[in-house]
Amino acid sequence: MSVTRPVAVPGRVPLGTRVAKRLTGGALYIIVLVVGVIWLIPTLGLFISSFRKASDITGSGWWTVFTHPAQLTFKDYTDIFSNKGIIQSLWNTVLITVPATALVVFLGALAAYAFAWIDFRGRDWLFVVVVGLMVVPIQVALLPVASLYGKLHIFGTILGVVMFHVGFGLPFAIYLLRNFFAAIPRELLEATRMEGGSEWTIFRKVIVPLGLPAIASLAIFQFLWVWNDLLVALVFSNAKTQPLTVALQSNMRQFGSNIDILAPGAFLSLSVPLIVFFAFQRYFVQGLMAGSVKG
Amino acid sequence: MDDSLSETPAAGEDPAAGPPAASEDLAAGPAPAAVPAPVPAPIPVPASGLPAGPHPLAGHGGPSPLRIPVHVRAGFLIPAALILLAIIIYPAVDSVWLSLHNHDGSKWVGLSNYKTLFTDQATLKALKNNVIWVVCAPTIACALGLMFALLSEKIRWSTAFKAIIFMPMAISFLAAGVIFELVYQQDPHQGVANAVAVGVHDTFAPSSKYPGAHPRPDHAKPASGGSFTSVDTYTAGSIANVPLVGIQAAKLPGKAAQAAAPAAAPAADQIEGTVWLDIIYGGGGKPNQLDPGKKGMPGISVKAIDTATGKSAGSASAHNDGTFTIKGLKPGVKYALEIPGSNFAEPYRGIQWLGPSLVTPAIIASYLWIWAGFAMVLIAAGLASIPRELQEAARVDGANERQIFWRITVPLLAPVLLVVLVTQIINVLKVFDLVYVIAPGSTLPDANVLAVHMWSVSFGGAQDQGLGSAIGVFLYVLVLPAMYFNIRRLRNEKKEGR
Numbered sequence: 001m002s003v004t005r006p007v008a009v010p011g012r013v014p015l016g017t018r019v020a021k022r023l024t025g026g027a028l029y030i031i032v033l034v035v036g037v038i039w040l041i042p043t044l045g046l047f048i049s050s051f052r053k054a055s056d057i058t059g060s061g062w063w064t065v066f067t068h069p070a071q072l073t074f075k076d077y078t079d080i081f082s083n084k085g086i087i088q089s090l091w092n093t094v095l096i097t098v099p100a101t102a103l104v105v106f107l108g109a110l111a112a113y114a115f116a117w118i119d120f121r122g123r124d125w126l127f128v129v130v131v132g133l134m135v136v137p138i139q140v141a142l143l144p145v146a147s148l149y150g151k152l153h154i155f156g157t158i159l160g161v162v163m164f165h166v167g168f169g170l171p172f173a174i175y176l177l178r179n180f181f182a183a184i185p186r187e188l189l190e191a192t193r194m195e196g197g198s199e200w201t202i203f204r205k206v207i208v209p210l211g212l213p214a215i216a217s218l219a220i221f222q223f224l225w226v227w228n229d230l231l232v233a234l235v236f237s238n239a240k241t242q243p244l245t246v247a248l249q250s251n252m253r254q255f256g257s258n259i260d261i262l263a264p265g266a267f268l269s270l271s272v273p274l275i276v277f278f279a280f281q282r283y284f285v286q287g288l289m290a291g292s293v294k295g
Numbered sequence: 296m297d298d299s300l301s302e303t304p305a306a307g308e309d310p311a312a313g314p315p316a317a318s319e320d321l322a323a324g325p326a327p328a329a330v331p332a333p334v335p336a337p338i339p340v341p342a343s344g345l346p347a348g349p350h351p352l353a354g355h356g357g358p359s360p361l362r363i364p365v366h367v368r369a370g371f372l373i374p375a376a377l378i379l380l381a382i383i384i385y386p387a388v389d390s391v392w393l394s395l396h397n398h399d400g401s402k403w404v405g406l407s408n409y410k411t412l413f414t415d416q417a418t419l420k421a422l423k424n425n426v427i428w429v430v431c432a433p434t435i436a437c438a439l440g441l442m443f444a445l446l447s448e449k450i451r452w453s454t455a456f457k458a459i460i461f462m463p464m465a466i467s468f469l470a471a472g473v474i475f476e477l478v479y480q481q482d483p484h485q486g487v488a489n490a491v492a493v494g495v496h497d498t499f500a501p502s503s504k505y506p507g508a509h510p511r512p513d514h515a516k517p518a519s520g521g522s523f524t525s526v527d528t529y530t531a532g533s534i535a536n537v538p539l540v541g542i543q544a545a546k547l548p549g550k551a552a553q554a555a556a557p558a559a560a561p562a563a564d565q566i567e568g569t570v571w572l573d574i575i576y577g578g579g580g581k582p583n584q585l586d587p588g589k590k591g592m593p594g595i596s597v598k599a600i601d602t603a604t605g606k607s608a609g610s611a612s613a614h615n616d617g618t619f620t621i622k623g624l625k626p627g628v629k630y631a632l633e634i635p636g637s638n639f640a641e642p643y644r645g646i647q648w649l650g651p652s653l654v655t656p657a658i659i660a661s662y663l664w665i666w667a668g669f670a671m672v673l674i675a676a677g678l679a680s681i682p683r684e685l686q687e688a689a690r691v692d693g694a695n696e697r698q699i700f701w702r703i704t705v706p707l708l709a710p711v712l713l714v715v716l717v718t719q720i721i722n723v724l725k726v727f728d729l730v731y732v733i734a735p736g737s738t739l740p741d742a743n744v745l746a747v748h749m750w751s752v753s754f755g756g757a758q759d760q761g762l763g764s765a766i767g768v769f770l771y772v773l774v775l776p777a778m779y780f781n782i783r784r785l786r787n788e789k790k791e792g793r
Contacts, residue, residue, distance in 0.1 A: 028446065028449055028450060029450065031446065032446055032447075032450050032456055035443065035446070035456075035460070036455075036456055036459050036460075039459050039460050039462075039463070039664065040459055041478075041487060042474045042475060042477075042478050042487075042664065043462070043463070043466075043474060045474065045477050045478060045487055046470075046473060046474045046477060049477060057485070058485065059484070060484050060485075061483075061484050061485055061486075061487065061490055062477075062487075063487070063490070107374050107375045107378065108375065110370075110371045110372070110374065110375065111371060111372055111374075111375035111376070113371055114368060114371035114372045118367075118368050118371065120368050120372075127785075128782055128785070130379075131778075131781055131782050131785050132778050132781070132782060133379065133383055133384075134778075134781065135721055135774045135777050135778045135781065136383055136387060136771060136774075136778075137724070137725045137746075137767065137770045137771055137774060138725075139725065139745075139746055139749045139750075139766065139767040139770050139771075140386065140387050140390045140764075140767040140768060140770065140771045141382060141383055141386035141387060141390070141767075142386075142749075142750075142753065142754075142763075142767065143386075143389075143390060143393060143753055143760050143763055143764055143767065144385065144386035144387075144389035144390055144393065144764075145382060145386050146754075148381070148385075148386070163378065163381075163382060164382055166378055166382070167378050167379060167381065167382020167383055168382065168383065170375050170378060170379055171379070171383075174375065198367075199367050199371070203371075224465060227467070228466070228467030228468065228469070228470075229467075230467070230468060230469050230727075230728045230731070230732070231727050231728065231746075231750070234750070234754075235750075235754055245467055245469040248469055248473070249469055249731075249732060252472070252473070252476070252732055253735075253736055255476055255735075259477075262473050263473065263477075265473075266469065266470040266473035266474065267470075269467055269469065269470050270465070270466045270467060270470040273465040273466060273467065274462070274465055274466070276465065277462065277464075277465035281458070284465070285461070285672060
């Protein structure tokens, strides 16, 4: 008879606990679902609004498209693509972002290589300075650089905006890349040296290819940083050289009447970072994580 | 889609140990050019305080110097050094100098700009708001990040969940500003926040159907709370007419029918009557008469008030034709009719999110929307690095889940939480875009923070270089502890590594 007695199978959870777990599991999914929806709704609202006429946006909620899908239209987008000012500012964003990213990556990689593999007096001390510079708030440099640019006649130019971004991008770039470059096996560098390669050759043929993952993270981080910037461009650009963020910002004060520019413009502005995010998620996350030290 | 968000390092592998793992991969790579593509990039920061894996410099004795001519060394360093000097170092020093001068830099004023910083009302308000930001935003971001990280450990599609929470990190503050300006629109038919607020409010306290309606002044006098009390008094068994005006006939509910007199005479303990809209759309009819075309106002509640005691003796609500019957009254007592103010209350319009009192919390909420994902990813990496055996051992020893969480998980996470907090504090001290973009002009002074104030003082009209520089320098001083924190962490990493 003892055979028929239910034997507690090791590892088998009592029924009560299982039910409780199932219940808390259900609650868990509901919480996750609610949080996810809360996080999605704001962006969804902008996205849908960008496909509605201004009169519809100010007249009824974007959620009414679910019951009245007829109001969806591409008009805002066709309007914004024929708006010379907005298109110019989008182009300016590209003209600022690409060189500012390329320069930071290139100059940062050069300096990081020096910090990792070239001995010079005060190297460690200088690296500490670089780490310290990472958190300097840009507010402390705005006024002096503005007057410096005035003297150099580059105030209001794209060059000025780019150089400011390069300056404030470099400390983090050097910090990130130096840590990665330092992990490259020494033998690889020495082998190239044996073959008579110059430092420049080592940099090009060994450091850059092996450091590519870190360089990618840095490039993405810097790209987004500059693409999304408002403050620097607000100070150093003018009406002709302003990027998309500044152009849109100037429409913010009359939010209601400019919503037909703001909604598609903002979506245009965030679509590029979103594409980068989904295409390079790994590097993106790593770049941002590493960038958490940056101020 | 790449799956790095779902990536959990193998047991015992430090999430921050990108470099060591990478260096192994790199060493194994046959040729320098053939780098295995998915080599994780280093994450030098996040979990560095955790029981760290070997430092990148460990393993091959560190980068011992190669002998290199001076001009070559200079070639690598000088471009970066020159730019750093011109854009950060010299300006930082110059700012200190400017902050000791007047608005256009022509006169030495000593510390007076710093005195202004702590006495001027507008600046003080900005300072106060910065304190609110620093106290609230980093801690809440940390708490949300911890919560989401724990949640995502327990669910199946955590990758999608993490991607959704993290996505706002990619978006510019300006775009986030536009997004939240839409969310916070005052009109509940535009702003989703108020649409929800009104929806919730009306579920528990339905709004009235007749905002603005009222009796003619010669019929009733206004009482407290928007109520009206009739001038005439009635005894049980009589009929009371309650003509109302003040709203458009088109606003009446569809079920409102032609107003009619009560069908039967009232019983001895009842007052009967009609509530109707005493207007005909397009004109016509006589005041106080139940003319054809005038409609009843269904749902209006009418109370009988005992004029001797002032207490309510009964109430009724009007039918579609406006008739009502108040029952259970005593004969001989004089009653006044009261129409409670709830009949005429303005509908709930939602919360003034961007008004003076809520503008800062509202903007902080948008900040959290952006940065919770950042905290979540860092903390999730930290969680994944906690050895399971510790929790298992505690469980075997009879610890409950809560004890395990507070005594094992949280202490082991402390270094990561500290990194998140410090990062967020630096961020929050310098917050500019969100406040500048979201706060409407009318409440910008209420939402002001130091970084925005610095901009308005220096570039936004006042053109006061002295005060602007003083605010910049002050912000710089505030982040100095964070700078020390970073440098010390770097030192520790080096010590552990070598």
